[in-house]
Amino acid sequence: QSALTQSRSVSGSPGQSVTISCTGTSSDVGSYNHVSWYQQHPGKAPKLMIYDVSKRPSGVPDRFSGSKSGDTASLTISGLQAEDESDYYCCSYAGTYTWVFGAGTKLTVL
Amino acid sequence: QLQLQESGPGLVKPSETLSLTCAVSGGSISTDNRYWGWVRQPPGKGLEWLATIYYTGLTFYNPSLKSRVAMSVDTSRNQFSLRLSSVTAADTAVYYCARHYDHLFDFWGQGALVTVSS
Numbered sequence: 001q002s003a004l005t006q007s008r009s010v011s012g013s014p015g016q017s018v019t020i021s022c023t024g025t026s027s028d029v030g031s032y033n034h035v036s037w038y039q040q041h042p043g044k045a046p047k048l049m050i051y052d053v054s055k056r057p058s059g060v061p062d063r064f065s066g067s068k069s070g071d072t073a074s075l076t077i078s079g080l081q082a083e084d085e086s087d088y089y090c091c092s093y094a095g096t097y098t099w100v101f102g103a104g105t106k107l108t109v110l
Numbered sequence: 111q112l113q114l115q116e117s118g119p120g121l122v123k124p125s126e127t128l129s130l131t132c133a134v135s136g137g138s139i140s141t142d143n144r145y146w147g148w149v150r151q152p153p154g155k156g157l158e159w160l161a162t163i164y165y166t167g168l169t170f171y172n173p174s175l176k177s178r179v180a181m182s183v184d185t186s187r188n189q190f191s192l193r194l195s196s197v198t199a200a201d202t203a204v205y206y207c208a209r210h211y212d213h214l215f216d217f218w219g220q221g222a223l224v225t226v227s228s
Contacts, residue, residue: 001173003156034213038157045206045218046149046157057216089157093213097170101149101157 004029004090004102011108017078020105022090023071028100030071034093037066037075039086040104046089050075077107085109112137114207116222122201123228128194132207132219139188140165147210148181148192150203151221158203162210163190197226 005023012018022029022037029035035053038046048057050066053073063079073092077084090102118130132146139146147162162170163181171179175194183190194201202225208215 003158032213036214038215040157045221046215047218048214048216051212051214091157091159091215097162098173099159099162099213101159104156 001094001098001100004092004100006088006090006102006105008103009106009108011110012077012080013110014080014082016080017076018080018107020075020077020088020090020107022073022075022092022102024073024092024100025071028092028094029068029073031095032093033068035066035068035073036091037064037073038089038091039084040089041086049088080109082109112209112217114209114217114219116205116207116219118222118224120223120225122197122224122226124198124226125196128197128201128205128224128226129191130205130207130222130224131189131191133187133189134209135188139183139190140185143211145210146183146190147208147215149206149208149215149218151206152200152203155203160194160205161192199226202226 037050040046053068054066094100113135115133122128148160161181178195180193204221206221207219209217
């Protein structure tokens with residue numbers, strides 16, 4: 001069970017849109033619509049931002065959206081704000097009651 | 111509001127067993143279709159799912175740790191626990207407990223740093 005692949009870092013200016021990708025395999029991301037995304041600020045616990053590829057929990061701004069194509073899931077943040085600067089992790093169901101996280105992407109708001 | 115709180119030794123010696131407990135408040139651990147899990151994060155690194163348990167005792171483990179990890183649940187105390195045996199420095203991490211259901215982790219504890227060192 002290998003970690004999902006995420007770009008190490010991404011950046012954008014306030015107001016812009018950024019997309020964070022999460023690449024797995026046909027055994028995890030490619031097989032199930034159970035991809036979730038978590039935001040983690042330094043020293044804090046992760047926070048659920050997206051689940052089941054594109055669903056947003058209540059309280060999460062609609063600036064955050066998710067999608068999936070083949071073995072790659074994506075998190076898009078539009079109208080970038082300073083408080084969006086954080087680490088983002090994807091997670092996918094990998095079958096047989098196992099789950100795998102991505103290595104994380106650091107988002108910098110310029 | 112559901113709250114989770116990890117507790118346990120912050121320092122464990124190599125080859126010994128790491129033990130952590132997660133106390134759940136603001137809701138019952140015995141709720142149908144709600145599972146409970148552990149996720150860890152080594153310093154400066156990413157998240158890793160370790161294990162998940164249902165209140166009946168049904169468990170699921172990360173295959174890479176299966177021989178060393180065990181979870182248990184105490185419904186009378188509304189808490190669940192993690193044991194990781196034969197630890198090495200590579201097991202040094204912040205350990206989070208979380209509610210785990212429908213393939214997502216929605217409520218998290220604040221995390222407990224466990225250092226493996228002699």
